[in-house]
Amino acid sequence: MKKERDTQYPVPIREWSEDDRPREKLLKHGEHTLSNAELLAILIRTGTPGRSAVDIGRELLHKFKSLRAMSGIDVSEFKEINGLKDAKIAQIKAAIELGRRMLSEEKALDDPVKCSSDVANFLMPLMRDLKKERFVLLLLDRRNAVSDVIDVDHGTVDRANPYIRDIIQTAIRYNSPSIIVAHNHPSGAVAPSNDDKTFTKSLMMAAKATGISFFDHIIIGDNRYFSFADEGLMEEYETKAVREL
Secondary structure (H helix, E strand, O other): OOOOOOOOOOOOHHHOOHHHOHHHHHHHHOHHHOOHHHHHHHHHOOOEOOEOHHHHHHHHHHHHOOHHHHOOOOHHHHOOOOOOOHHHHHHHHHHHHHHHHHHHHOOOOOOOOOOHHHHHHHHHHHHOOOOOOEEEEEEEOOOOOEEEEEEEEEOOOOOOOOOHHHHHHHHHHOOOOEEEEEEEOOOOOOOOOHHHHHHHHHHHHHHHHHOOEEEEEEEEOOOOEEEOOOOOHHHHHHHHHHHHO
């Protein structure tokens, strides 16, 4: 009878040579020398029987294709990978969110907003990969610099449902003379829907009635955006609002 071969299990990371262990490799040679799977392994920390943390990191990359794609993935999809529980998933998502915020900080709105691209470039890293719509309100000061960015609503995959009254009350509460609103389209397309247009018209009416300047509504897509102001729609809606007041 032919003897079956013993199952060969991968060698645990702790038994690798020091130069091959991701954490030691990072400390000795720098984080830039590590592969994406190795960087993920540092966050994952421990593997499962027969699989190292690096193996799990490779599976993550194979399943989701890229680090950027992971930023909008729901926790439930991470749990489909053997070896990933709440603590590890939280660490991975926190690290990705830090990276996303770092990109946004590079385009921080410290100076007065001069054009739609100033806002779009700031929001793009934060919103372009989200799987659900996120609606934000940008409060501007008297210099037209952004004093705060406030989440108004997180919607479904189809659309957010921001409340105009809440937006106006928030601007009044923070003594903000001007506002810009923005939301993302998870599909990546940026063309405004009829609901987007109706909402923008209604918000313009409410802003005009309370003396608040409503500068723009920006839709964030996949590395592109739509500006109601750039398309002349804000001016059109403002003229209509003045006539109807």
